[in-house]
Amino acid sequence: MYKKYGDCFKKLRNQKNLGLSYFSKLGIDRSNISRFEHGKCVMSFEHIDLMLEEMQVPLSEYELIVNNYMPNFQEFFILELEKAEFRQNRDKIKELYSEVKETGNHLLTITVKTKLGNISQTEVKEIEAYLCNIEEWGYFELTLFYFVSDYLNVNQLELLLFNFDKRCENYCRVLKYRRRLLQIAYKSVAIYAANGERKKAENILEMTKKYRTVGVDLYSEVLRHLARAIIIFNFENAGVGEEKINYALEILEEFGGKKIKEFYQNKMEKYLKRSI
Incomplete structure (x- = not known):
């Protein structure tokens, strides 16, 4: 899994004709970048973002490359859910609920239930426990917290x-x-x-x-x-x-x-x- 991120980063770096030492001015050691590109270590999000910014590559473009130019389903789904909520389109929210339930994505299914108002206290506690056990939250975890906070x-x-x-x-x-x-x-x-x-x-x-x-x-x-x-x-x-x-x-x-x-x-x- 991690090698995919490193491979994509290396592809972008080579397209820009940049050596590993180029990013030393950001305080990032070339040996760590090499290990990241070969899938031997995980690079912090902050460092990846700094290097992408230095190459003038938007994070969204990098994410698309990592996902083989397909939008991230989770984030696309969350965007559609928020649009439906802002428009107060309950029928659309129900449609999204049916769609995600079929995928078997349990946490995403509970996320939609927060917008339908039929989430149980057991499910709220399940999300609470899940979030407490995650050391560093990504966009999905942040969204879970935001949606369940009500x-x-x-x-x-x-x-x-x-x-x-x-x-x-x-x-x-x-x-x-x-x-x-x-x-x-x-x-x-x-x-x-x-x-x-x-x-x-x-x-x-x-x-x-x-x-x-x-x-x-x-x-x-x-x-x-x-x-x-x-x-x-x-x-x-x-x-x-x-x-x-x-x-x-x-x-x-x-x-x-x-x-x-x-x-x-x-x-x-x-x-x-x-x-x-």
């Missing part, structure tokens, strides 16, 4: 947020990972605030600062604004919080259309101590 109590949430930084530190430079990290963080802020845990909510917001120094995007910034507005609404001034929430929702509508605004508007009712 069904977690504060204690379960806190358990999964333990060592969150360490589990994810290698991914924050890549936009799609960083966006998912921030989605998890800002939803956690909302859950803590809804449960009267202001200090914990503010600690999570503080933690996100280092991710934002790497890079920001409009969508993530609007989610941050919403998370902060929920804290203001629940703990400081409901009127001011409501104004800030409505402002963020208007930006979401301009950014992604009416459906995405309605999606987050519906979510707000769960996190506020009274409806707006």
Whole structure:
């Protein structure tokens, strides 16, 4: 399995006519690259991303080459699921559930159930146990956490947020990972605030600062604004919080259309101590 990643990296390096020593300026030893290319060791995600960036090769292109120019099924499926959720297309979600159930992918099947609202507590605990046993989370693990967080109590949430930084530190430079990290963080802020845990909510917001120094995007910034507005609404001034929430929702509508605004508007009712 690992040799495939090394083979693809070597192919890209040779196409760019770059020697193994070229990446020494990044602090990556040529012997480690050679071992990686021959499948004798695993290269850290951060180092792979740095070298791809140096070669001006997007991570998505590298992933396509690794997968023989076929999109990663898991990530493609998750994208389709999120689109259906944003559009509030329950029929499409049911269709995706039937499709993935036939594949026998148990965890992905449970992931869809989080969007249908029929996930059991046994399944929630199964995902919790799975995530706790994974030392370094990839995009799928981050997505599992993000999707199941709606069904977690504060204690379960806190358990999964333990060592969150360490589990994810290698991914924050890549936009799609960083966006998912921030989605998890800002939803956690909302859950803590809804449960009267202001200090914990503010600690999570503080933690996100280092991710934002790497890079920001409009969508993530609007989610941050919403998370902060929920804290203001629940703990400081409901009127001011409501104004800030409505402002963020208007930006979401301009950014992604009416459906995405309605999606987050519906979510707000769960996190506020009274409806707006």
